[in-house]
Amino acid sequence: MTILSSLKVRFLSFLFITVISLSAQEHPKLILTKTGVEKIKKQLGKVPLMDQAIASVKAEVDAAINKPINLPIPKDYSGGYSHETHKLNYRLMQKAGVLYQILEDDAYAIYVRDMLKAYAGLYPTLPVHPKERSYARGKLFWQCLNDSNWLVYTSQAYDCIYEYLSKKERKYIENQLFRPFADFISVENPQFFNRVHNHSTWGNVAVGMIALVMEDEQLLQRALYGIKDVSLTKGLKDDDGGFILEPGKKAGFFANLDEPFSPDGYYTEGPYYQRYAMYPFLIFAQALQNVKPELKIFDYKDGLLIKSVYALLQLSDMDGDFFPINDGQKGMSYYSGSLVNAVDIAYYYGSKDPELLAIAEKQNTVVLNDAGLAVAQDITQDKATPFVKRSVDLKDGPNGEQGGIAVLRQDGLEVVFKYTAQGLSHGHYDKLSFSLYENGEEVIQDYGLARFVNIEQKGGGNYLKENTTWAKQTIAHNTLVQDGTSHFNGMYEVGSKNHSNHYLFNIDDLAAQVISATEQNAYPGTHMHRTMVMLKDSSWQKPMVLDVMEVKSDSTHTYELPFYYMGQLLTLNQPYKANVQLKPLGTENGYQHLFKEAASPVAEENVKFSWLANKKFYTLTTLASAADSIVLARVGANDPNFNLRRDPALILKKNNVADAFFVSVLESHGSYSTVSELAVNATTSVKQITVLYRDQDYWAIKLELKEGEDKIVAFSSKNVNRNTKHKLNVKGSVISWQGPFAIINLK
Known part of the structure; x- marks a missing residue:
């Protein structure tokens, strides 16, 4: 090589390195x-x-x-x-x-x-x-x-x-x-x-x-x-969630992608904190894509970050408000800035899904970067198509094996069924809990968090002590409470090691959408199995929700199942007596924050409780026995600073039993006009609920209706195989079907 050639090579190498350096x-x-x-x-x-x-x-x-x-x-x-x-x-x-x-x-x-x-x-x-x-x-x-x-x-x-x-x-x-x-x-x-x-x-x-x-x-x-x-990090403990930072434990951005997210994109802390975390996750991903494209961050774990945006959108009601499970403030929605950023990034780095443009149109703004420009341009070109909120079942856990959360949707009704893992430090003790919405309004509510975020007058805007003493406790949710104690005895260290288990999710037929899950660790020696069925019939004004909670234990207990209804009580077909002097229901586990407003022994085989909310009528019809009782309660006891909302609840109670079978039907019916002062279809169409069959493996429930066809819902509690054939002898009649459940119409 000549000296000139050598100098040329060196110069070109220097120029190349300089260009790379300048580019960097x-x-x-x-x-x-x-x-x-x-x-x-x-x-x-x-x-x-x-x-x-x-x-x-x-x-x-x-x-x-x-x-x-x-x-x-x-x-x-x-x-x-x-x-x-x-x-x-x-x-x-x-x-x-x-x-x-x-x-x-x-x-x-x-x-x-x-x-x-x-x-x-x-x-x-x-x-x-x-x-x-x-x-x-x-x-x-x-x-x-x-x-x-x-x-x-x-x-x-x-x-x-x-x-x-x-x-x-x-x-x-x-x-x-x-x-x-x-x-x-x-x-x-x-x-x-x-x-x-x-x-x-x-x-x-x-x-x-x-x-x-x-x-x-x-x-x-x-x-x-x-x-x-x-x-x-050796020996350090964080008192926000009780984690012990052990040497060798994974940490950093990738660990926070790997562990809290499930393969479905569900974030274990719940949608409120997923919304909060989406901004750093996605803004850093965008930066890494621009500066370190070799990491292929948007392809990581089968496109996990893009999936997480869809999961979060599906965990919002018809108005775009996120379901307030775990520590979640009501009213937080996909209109927040973090979700504007999330939707724009998911669109730009995903598959340019026109459904996301529909959300961006509602948000009515974009972020000021490449992603926002792409969204704004395609909206201008009328590429948006409606975003469809579907019935979904999102698994929890890094491998999708730690329970999950499901939403059943039909005709404006949304059933949110939670059977997740603990949810880290922001989790609540509410295995197999549910909430019900209609047209974006709460019907049966999850309380959410006890905090006035960024309002200095209320505890400096931070979590209030009532978040621990009330909002996290099991009695604050619509799920089973045993002997007045919270799931896992309210102990984070225990709860974080356990999760509920998926049993069945089936939405093949919109006439009967089913979600079912089990929990066997919340109370040692007690097995819980809850199944919710959204039933639709053309003769009904709205779908009905069948709620079945099976409880089996190795010893006797007192079981309570609350329903935190939103609205004004209309009727209760039991001779309840209101308390003139209000006293708390208990002294701990959240009961100290519930006033006992009224109580009643059960006098009818079917308890019927109706209320008015958002100009609509609702009725809860539930199966009961003479040994059962009912409590009408209200949040607000032992709350000198008025940190808690004064929300009402109906509590179903079964005393001194080992096994329990709670069966209820929730029904939306009719309407009320405050202008014409006219009530339409103000009474329930459910005549009676009857248990036709129940053993360790099956249950069959009959719904008798005032009009239209009666229905039998038959269910296999032990076998979800779609090909298995089942047969029950019910009072001389044979019920047969294939698969885990059947809906049988009776003439």
Whole structure:
């Protein structure tokens, strides 16, 4: 090789390395990319939904940009002044960074730069937050979780103005702010960072996002796989969920993908916290796709992240509100910003499903990046088709073997049946519980959480003690309670090791949709099997819901089954007596928060309880015996600060029995007009429920109706094989069928 050739090769190699290096340093690259920014610029004024989103963000940032930068000394809980100010700051920085890229106005970059410099000056002076409630106190906020929120958003802002800053400015901001910040929420708080929980997801993603901007491979590996120095985690315990951080236990972003999610995309903490965690999961996935495409993050575990968006959407009612199982605040919906981001990303990186465009249309906004542009363009081109909410059964657990949650849907009715694992620290003790909705309104409710999120006047906006003493307890849910104690005796360490088991999910025939599951660990020596059937008949106004709870135990107990109905009691066909002086039902396990308003022994074979809600009539018809009793209760006892809602309940009670068989039918019927003051179809069409047959293997129930055909529902409690043939001799008549259940119409 000649000297000239050698020099040429070296020069080309140097040029190649330089190009690679420059390419690696190109910004923005996380959520926005150079290519994506140019696409958005070319479409300005042409895509109404994108233009509208930009205008909205611009108006918000423009209103703040000329005001003095405000960095109050941290001192408050959620909802307090310092908390909300720092929260507003990180959101404004992220939005201003995006505007700088799209609109090319230096004023936005200057705003972010000056804010970052101010934080870089403040952060080294800060001690840990003065509020001591959290197991992992932050510096800017009362917990590391919120500090991580700050860094996730601020990383995006820094990426957007990275090239605007001088090298000296970047060095100052990174060394004074970002690197100490990332170390603080990770190696200085391993009990927060090195675990599987939505808190840790935010921490992992915060460190990962800033690592990608700064091109710090060591930080990135920490984010993806957790802290590897086991000496930092040995013996540490996090008091939020009782996890012991054992050396060698998986941690980091991938562990938080592997363990809480099932193959169906269900997140074990429930939809409320899945919604909260979706933002960091998907925003980091988008950043990894842009910066580290070789990881193929959206293909990971058979497209798990995209599946999770669909699972979450299916776990919302007809109005888009997420079902409030576990710790869930009612009213949280797919209109939240985290779901706007989730829907746009799922559409862009998924299969361009036109059904997702229908959700985006309802959200009426998009995120300001490549994904949002794609959604906005395709909506403009009328590509949206209706999003269909189907009856679904979503498995729980990393391998889909830890129970699950099902939703049966028909004609505006939705039955939510929960038979999941514990759900980490946000789980409730409510195996085999259910709730019922009609047209997006609660009929039989799940209480949700006891917390006023970000309302400082109520416990600093944090979880109230009643969340533990009431909302998590079994009696607060629509499921079986044995001897006045909660499932697993309310012990997290026990509950987290157990889960209910799937038995049957069948929606082949919309005339009878079935979900069935078992639980045998909630109470040692007691086996529970609950089956819910959504029955439809053309002669009925609405489908009916058959609810059967089988209980078998090796000793006698008192069993209670509550129904938390929403509305005003109309009639009860039992001679109940209202209590003039209200007293709590008990002293612990949630009973201390229930007033006993009335009680009645059972005088009829079928108890009929009707109520009015949302201008509709509802009736619960339930099978009972002379030894049973009924309690009318109301939430609110031992609640001096009025932290709990005053919601009513009907409690069915069976005393001193080993085996119990609860059979009920829930019916929506009729309507009431407050304008014409006319009640239509105000009484139940169920005449009587009768048990025709019951043994260890089968049950058969007859529904006698005032009009139309009577029905027999026959069920095999031990065999779900579709090909197995069954035969029962019922009072001289033979019932035969194939498969686990049958619906037999009687003339």
